[in-house]
Amino acid sequence: GKKIGGILIETVGNHQRAAAVIGFGVNYAASPMEFAAGATCVLAKTGQAPEKAVMTANLIQALEEISFRPSQAPEVVEEYSHWSQHEMDDVMLCRTASGSHSGNFLGFDNRGFLRLMTSSGEELISAGEVLEGAKVGHHES
Numbered sequence: 031g032k033k034i035g036g037i038l039i040e041t042v043g044n045h046q047r048a049a050a051v052i053g054f055g056v057n058y059a060a061s062p063m064e065f066a067a068g069a070t071c072v073l074a075k076t077g078q079a080p081e082k083a084v085m086t087a088n089l090i091q092a093l094e095e096i097s098f099r100p101s102q103a104p105e106v107v108e109e110y111s112h113w114s115q116h117e118m119d120d121v122m123l124c125r126t127a128s129g130s131h132s133g134n135f136l137g138f139d140n141r142g143f144l145r146l147m148t149s150s151g152e153e154l155i156s157a158g159e160v161l162e163g164a165k166v167g168h169h170e171s
Contacts, residue, residue: 032070033057033115039157056089058082068115107142114138122146126158 035056041048057071059079065071073079080088116122120135124146133148144155 033066033068034070034072034075041157054089054093056085058085104140107138107140110142111138123161124155124158125161126155131155131158 035054037052037054039053040051042051043049057065057069059073060071071079072085079085116135118135118137121132122135123130123132124144131146131148131153133146133153136145136147136152139145139154141156144160146153146155
């Protein structure tokens with residue numbers, strides 16, 4: 031029930047030639063005082079964190095196993111949804127290239143787009159920064 035890491039995907043290039051750069055971070059070891067609300071780290075959850083090189087290799091292998099199989103996209107989205115820290119109806123604010131979008135979290139569609147119920151109806155967010163909770167008054171990933 032606590033966030034142990036995150037994924038950041040950025041688009042680089044232009045309209046004629048673009049690529050996605052995918053990065054991820056894992057909270058490896060920190061004192062509880064360093065955690066953001068709702069966060070934890072590998073050491074706190076396991077009591078003995080594995081060697082960083084071993085953990086990194088395992089994460090990369092797992093990412094390769096699930097990332098490059100378009101035929102399995104629904105299964106990947108289902109698993110991601112299972113592990114997501116967001117719950118149905120959480121209030122969120124999403125900043126995208128087209129502006130800010132606030133509303134209630136409705137889950138993810140079969141492509142992995144975030145579903146958000148806004149005052150103007152359901153919106154699908156394919157990329158952006160997600161901010162959550164009381165910090166924004168009316169609600170990251």
